[in-house]
Amino acid sequence: MHGIVTDTVVAAGISILICVVMGPFVIPLLRRLRAGQSIRDDGPKRHLAKAGTPTMGGIMMITAVLFASLILAGNSLEVLACVLVTVAFGAVGFWDDYIKVVLKRSLGLRAREKLGLQLLISLIFGFILVVVLGRGTEVAVPFTGFGVELGPFYMVLLVLVLISTANAVNLTDGLDGLAAGVTFFVALGYVVISIATSHFSLAVFSGALAGACLGFLIFNHYPARVFMGDTGSMALGGAVAALAAITKSEIALLVIGGLYVLEALSVIVQVLSFQLTGRRVFLMAPLHHHFELKGWSEAKVVLVFWTVSLAFVVLGLLGFRNLG
Numbered sequence: 001m002h003g004i005v006t007d008t009v010v011a012a013g014i015s016i017l018i019c020v021v022m023g024p025f026v027i028p029l030l031r032r033l034r035a036g037q038s039i040r041d042d043g044p045k046r047h048l049a050k051a052g053t054p055t056m057g058g059i060m061m062i063t064a065v066l067f068a069s070l071i072l073a074g075n076s077l078e079v080l081a082c083v084l085v086t087v088a089f090g091a092v093g094f095w096d097d098y099i100k101v102v103l104k105r106s107l108g109l110r111a112r113e114k115l116g117l118q119l120l121i122s123l124i125f126g127f128i129l130v131v132v133l134g135r136g137t138e139v140a141v142p143f144t145g146f147g148v149e150l151g152p153f154y155m156v157l158l159v160l161v162l163i164s165t166a167n168a169v170n171l172t173d174g175l176d177g178l179a180a181g182v183t184f185f186v187a188l189g190y191v192v193i194s195i196a197t198s199h200f201s202l203a204v205f206s207g208a209l210a211g212a213c214l215g216f217l218i219f220n221h222y223p224a225r226v227f228m229g230d231t232g233s234m235a236l237g238g239a240v241a242a243l244a245a246i247t248k249s250e251i252a253l254l255v256i257g258g259l260y261v262l263e264a265l266s267v268i269v270q271v272l273s274f275q276l277t278g279r280r281v282f283l284m285a286p287l288h289h290h291f292e293l294k295g296w297s298e299a300k301v302v303l304v305f306w307t308v309s310l311a312f313v314v315l316g317l318l319g320f321r322n323l324g
Helices: 002-032 045-050 058-073 077-102 111-132 151-172 178-196 200-220 229-246 258-277 287-293 298-319
Strands: 138-141 146-149
Touching: 002 058, 002 200, 058 077, 058 200, 058 229, 077 111, 077 151, 077 200, 077 229, 111 151, 111 229, 151 178, 151 229, 151 258, 178 200, 178 229, 178 298, 200 229, 258 287, 258 298, 287 298
Parallel strands: none
Antiparallel strands: 138 146
């Protein structure tokens, strides 16, 4: 156990170091490529000052997670599967970012193209998970200690978890440091779950993920010098979902990643309400923008949301039970 904890801490340290070293090189490079963030005109007015801030900084986190994981747990098929999902989802986000910010085509990837690629990655991961890793098709039910056998329907759940998590993290990434901080707490939660479920190599991967988030926050905290872009948010979502799948905590992720869920639900509720009644429930969605328009400072919104996320992670850990 002591060795696993040590490797996990070292993985986090390597990730932080990689981000710290890459930042001074990657950020100026993104500026030279004119990979600047565009800002919505209908959003909070103070965000207009962020226009042109380099984006696609998620490259730093992906690189950090990749190298830290492979150095310390590269012989684990489970870790390799998680790395594959992280890099693959990050590549989809990178392609989308590149089209939008470098080629200056505002729409980026078409929705069906992005969804199709995410579906393909999810199905490949599902095959690896069930056939190669022998994970089975049982899912743990939080707060019960029991599991549900889904059989062939497990693949449907897996696809939903991967795609929805990636896109929910993407929605959460709307304020300086928000998505990276929230995912830092979620990754710490998965360090605990990985050890509790005897997936010790995944504790190392989770540590690398937490370290990457922390290292990126050095450049991404308010006022951000770089944004992660879809490159980073898609990669983080894929990584978290992969951890949930291997540890059979897909349902528990609804609690552990409760902040992601709130952000995604706020968008769904806003759209449905406007389409059905012509009225908006929130001043603006996702939810973090609602509180900004209520007069909260960006720093206050981020700090409160981080705290809520930590509470969700603790609650999720209390409710998760190991199926073995």
